[in-house]
Amino acid sequence: MQPREIAALLDRIGLDDSRIDRQLADEHLAERTITRWTEALAEVPATLPDGSWDVGRAVRWYYERRGGDNSARFRAIEPHDILAAWAPHRTALMQRHTDPAPRVDPDDVAGYLSALRTGRAAVATGRAAPVEQRMLTGGPSPEVAERLAAIGSPIPEAVRGELARWRPRAAAREATVRAGGPDPLAVVCPWCHAEVKQPCRGGWRPNGKGRRTKTKAHDSRIDRAAEQQGLAA
Incomplete structure (x- = not known):
């Protein structure tokens, strides 16, 4: 997530949680809070194109005390709460990803591995959709x-x-x-x-x-x- 996305998210949270609203009321504290959240959630997307992930839903889940979790009564939401909510979505994305062969000379070991890692990182952070195996749709020739x-x-x-x-x-x-x-x-x-x-x-x-x-x-x-x-x- 980018700083502007973090700022918008915190502003939305502040409407329901006065503890976050007080942090945003102080200019210097707000800047530090946005910076800290941006660094922590740099690899978490705000949404996924297929609608399976929305950081706003993760925030709402935290404050609705799902599963008997009453953490919201005692502390405001923190970046690690969103990281915990994102983790299973990231795992699901990586399980669907098949690591297609990069368009790099396989004899260039360093370049080939770098391309693989770049592709995986893009999927794990929601910047690219997982590349899945195509289903066979035709019958016998x-x-x-x-x-x-x-x-x-x-x-x-x-x-x-x-x-x-x-x-x-x-x-x-x-x-x-x-x-x-x-x-x-x-x-x-x-x-x-x-x-x-x-x-x-x-x-x-x-x-x-x-x-x-x-x-x-x-x-x-x-x-x-x-x-x-x-x-x-």
Whole structure:
């Protein structure tokens, strides 16, 4: 905040708090008060463009004794009260900021770091809006969708065959589905309660290492999948 903003703020506070009004009545004391407040609140903006912060609201919050805080009964508002109110807003701004790469040669380490710090300081003091990650708004490329529809799978059959020996359970499952059989991993197992897409579990391993993973689904799971998918087990 600038001295003129501080002076206007103190003048507004003085309308409701005679303790501040008395400080402003003395010319020398008023000058010292404005200087002290300006130095303390140099990195606090008066407002933010999005309306999420207004120093006037912070002052009103203090004097309305929110949350059972009765400090205003015993002392006039001080700069540290406004700093405390601004802190969570500054934190929220910095959490949204993504530190975009500066337009500086990255080989110039000192210049690159200086640009990063300058950008962060501008956001932390409300002089610049945080730069957030842009949301993806478009769907898949039409060309990719057409090619995937033509192939039928993200993994071409030739590649799938090459990978079969490295993923035997998945290969066996895919072969069963291609042959018209039920897909047991598409349902929850009623026996071991394995979740969808998770293999069935067997007995407990020794030494507390958890349960064994079965290479074949429980019969009851196969039956449930066949029933839900309208296929013969």
